Amino acid sequence: MKSIEDLIELMARLRDPENGCPWDQEQTFATIAPYTIEEAYEVADSIHHNDMEGLKSELGDLLFQVVFHARMAEEQGAFNFSDVVTGIVDKMERRHPHVFGDAVVGSVDEQSEEWEKIKSAEKGGAASALDGVTLALPSLVRAEKLQRRASRVGFDWPDISGAIDKCHEELDEIKEALPSGDAAAIESEIGDMLFAVVNVARFAAVDAEMALADCNRRFTRRFQSVEAQAVDAGKKLEEFSLQELDSMWEEAKRRERADDSM
Structure with a gap:
């Protein structure tokens, strides 16, 4: 079994100025940040699909x-991995x-209210309830x-009905704004x-980001199914009418439901 010390040592070797990996050597906080965000989303995706083997791998990537x-910070003399661990342990103990x-x-x-009070006190008292929600x-x-x-x-709305009514109101305002051409x-x-x-x-206890990600995956699968149907027919997509494309889309959905039921 490997330990966190093995991973820290591996990272030090990758970043070694003389014998390390050229790609790892030239990275900065800014260049690595997008990968960090990507790995966090892949963790969430594995959880969403209940993929325990995938989750194990993705958690390793995130770690x-x-x-x-932490290694790059240590090289600059700012902090090291142990400081990161100490900081989070102290914080969690303080907030619990x-x-x-x-x-x-x-x-x-x-408990959530107490958590926010402690966070606010740590920052010297927040000027706004929205302080700390990063851009x-x-x-x-x-x-x-x-x-x-x-x-x-x-x-907040007392229940989900107010949020739904607000959606209808905003949709009407979009319809009113469109004819103006005011971008x-x-x-x-x-x-x-x-x-x-x-x-x-939020009221429905649904993660909007994950819901949209799942919708994107469904759209991709169904669109590719429509493309496959076009190939089977020996035609290009642009040669089909809108009505025909809609029928092909419904067929893609039917096949998807049939596959899910198997």
Whole structure:
């Protein structure tokens, strides 16, 4: 069995200025960051598909990213992997006084409120309930986090019906903006619509980012099925009418459902 020390040593050898890997040697925090984000999404994708073998592999890839960043920081004299571990252990103990201290919480909601209070105190008191929601997050993820933060201080619909009504309202506003040709106004209304849809997803306990990712996968499969049907017919897609393409799309969906039931 390998240990975390083996991984740290491996990373040091990859980054060795004389005998390391040329690609690893030239990487920076900025060039590695996109890979870190990608690996986190692949972890989420494995979880979404209940792929335990894939999850094991993807967690390793994500851990490698953490060690990579820590190694680059150590080379600069900023911090090392042990500092990262110490920091997160101290933080988790501090934010769980009901586990590692004498505090008592009566519910998950109460514990979440206490968590936010502790985080705010750590930062010297947040000026806004939305402070700390990073700009670097994907927009759908950030929208959901902003909504959850606002909800904690009572700024929220009482139930999902209000969120659904808001979607209808935003759709009407898109329809009103389209004839104007005002690109900025149209973009703003579409943004409002997307934000409203995320709100519905939040009330329905659905991860909007994962839902869209799953939709993208379904669209890809079905579109490729339509392409295959066109090849079987000896024609190009652009040679079919819209009605024919719609029929082919429905056939792709039917085949997909049949495959899922097997």
